[in-house]
Amino acid sequence: MNDLLQKFTSDALPGHPNLTPKDAATLILLDRSGPSPKVLMGRRHERHVFLPGKFVFPGGGVDRNDRRMAAGAPLDPRAEARLMRQMRRPSTAKARALALAAVRETFEETGLLIGAKRAEALAAPAGQWSAFAAARVHPDLSSMHFIARAITPPRRARRYDTRFFTADASAIAERVEGKVGPEAELVELIWVPLADIKQQVELLAITELVLRDLQAQIEAGFSHDLPASFYRVVHGRRVRELL
Numbered sequence: 688m689n690d691l692l693q694k695f696t697s698d699a700l701p702g703h704p705n706l707t708p709k710d711a712a713t714l715i716l717l718d719r720s721g722p723s724p725k726v727l728m729g730r731r732h733e734r735h736v737f738l739p740g741k742f743v744f745p746g747g748g749v750d751r752n753d754r755r756m757a758a759g760a761p762l763d764p765r766a767e768a769r770l771m772r773q774m775r776r777p778s779t780a781k782a783r784a785l786a787l788a789a790v791r792e793t794f795e796e797t798g799l800l801i802g803a804k805r806a807e808a809l810a811a812p813a814g815q816w817s818a819f820a821a822a823r824v825h826p827d828l829s830s831m832h833f834i835a836r837a838i839t840p841p842r843r844a845r846r847y848d849t850r851f852f853t854a855d856a857s858a859i860a861e862r863v864e865g866k867v868g869p870e871a872e873l874v875e876l877i878w879v880p881l882a883d884i885k886q887q888v889e890l891l892a893i894t895e896l897v898l899r900d901l902q903a904q905i906e907a908g909f910s911h912d913l914p915a916s917f918y919r920v921v922h923g924r925r926v927r928e929l930l
Contacts, residue, residue: 713850715852718856728879729743753787758783758828767779787828800859801827
């Protein structure tokens, strides 16, 4: 793990301004229906400035409408409490918005609506959340696990304070076609076995670290009582703390 931490700390841009990290969220969809757990990854378009051609989990920045979106079920209180640890101006509203951002970004990039289908209409703000209202899919945060948090090291062209969540593939309520393809942000989606993922795709250092955390949580029973990792740079050293 120390080698991975060092790798993720390297490649600073000399003289680059130290940007304030933007709040972001990522969702790792996990399929445990077979003998070996699989995770969903997408390959970014080669023309993207940020991480071109890399395999990533769907995710992105928190939107103001994420605070306005209704959820069909709240976060587990233990996950909510961990999200608020070492958070500037901690609040349950921000913790909830982070989880909802992961759900929304997953839809935007994959067309997958995560939640529960219900008969009643759903109140939703304008924009991407309107697709959930149209499909009557209510985001269900209760089954989402908070796995890790990572702040992009200083002096990068872009910096994010990212929270990594996991949801079971059974939470996919509906799929909208046309979100993935040659001209989209993600050009393909693949389900990759967690056990030998490094043999199939090239992973970013932080992606590998988070997947190790996910594997450890699964082996330990995958309970909301398990701590989440927090990766960041302190005095020039990449460190891992537990939340």
